[in-house]
Amino acid sequence: MKAVRFSQFGGPDVLDVVEVDPPSPAADEVVVQVRAAGINPGEASIRKGLLEAFYPTTLPSGEGSDLAGVIAQVGSSVTDWQEGDEVVGWVDTRASHAQYVAVPAAHLVQKPQSLPWEVAGGVFVAGGTAWAATDAVRPMKGDVVAVSAAAGGVGGLVSQLLVERGATVLGIASAENADWLGSKGVTPIDRSGGISAIADRLRDAAPDGIDAFVDLFGGGYVQLALDLGVAGDRINTIIDFDQVGRNGVLGAGSAEGSTAAVLGEVVNRLADGRLELPIERAYPLDQVGAAFTQLEQRRTRGKIVLIP
Structure with a gap:
């Protein structure tokens, strides 16, 4: 073979x-x-x-x-x-x-x-990682949650799972993904221009603050979340390993989501159209x-x- x-x-x-x-x-x-x-x-x-x-x-x-x-x-x-x-x-x-x-x-x-x-x-990997990363930041109805790489394999699922739980989701992604994110109930945030420009767009989109942040891209998003006032224990990163444990920042990902029960939950949602x-x-x-x-x-x- x-x-x-x-x-x-x-x-x-x-x-x-x-x-x-x-x-x-x-x-x-x-x-x-x-x-x-x-x-x-x-x-x-x-x-x-x-x-x-x-x-x-x-x-x-x-x-x-x-x-x-x-x-x-x-x-x-x-x-x-x-x-x-x-x-x-x-x-x-x-x-x-x-x-x-x-x-x-x-x-x-x-x-x-x-x-x-x-x-x-x-x-499997995207679904389990998304499930664990979503759970880690403890989203509640009405929360504002930002997600980096929001249209990727993991990010698209995280964004949809957060919407399912009643959060307002700010999805950081390239402009070409704005329409797709919008179709999933996500507010698209253009990632162009660097961290400073993204910070300004997040502040404009959430003038009352951001409750949680899921970092799926690295490159400074954890520090951005802290600078925006997000509590460390409501920030989860699957890529910026040096930040995990500092200021309470979490690092839940594929290891925590690698169960048949989680896989079944994601598969069923994909099959019936709740997730894409x-x-x-x-x-x-x-x-x-x-x-x-x-x-x-x-x-x-x-x-x-x-x-x-």
Whole structure:
């Protein structure tokens, strides 16, 4: 079968698609034929060697967490799933960017028929991160909450989850995403002009102050939130790690949201239309380098996915 591998740290050019032996399921696993698998910024950072202190890499390495597909084999102790079931899930083995992957049965939820494969395959990391980041800032009805990178894979879901909870959401994003954010009940804030210009726009949009801030971009947004008077324990960042713990700033993300229960909540909302996860583009597996090149420009609305 085909699978993505890299044998050295570096840019997207170090990614290869190679032939490897297909997996066999352990007793508590199933093997899934992957129909779609999302790509994520954290995977790019791991590939560059930037997260070795947190997520050590043994080279050569596979990659990928998100997946959706059809169960092809079932482990001997698995009773909840059978061959042919359509599922959404994840692995912690950096292995979903492949045609087949072994998945713990407990890491799966049923794929609703109405959910497109591309959306299902890209939901796990973004959905779990968004759920945890939203919970972390404790949004209440009537709160004003600012979100950086508000139209990205995580940011779009955070923004919609906050609206669902009754918050007024100020979504910081490029001007080209303003109409989409507005259609989701979000007040778009143009990110152009740097932090000082963004601060002025946030003050104009929320003259009575901002209650909470979700930072999904880095580059000074946590300090901006503090400067705007947001309490540290109502600021959550998934990227500005140096700020986590200072002034009470929180760092909840994918680790806190990595449960089948959370995945099921997000999948159900996507299936019935309460949430939308746009698919910027779907690439064939052998164009994984091009997919990450686009992702790393940091201008994606929603998700980029691979189709094995």
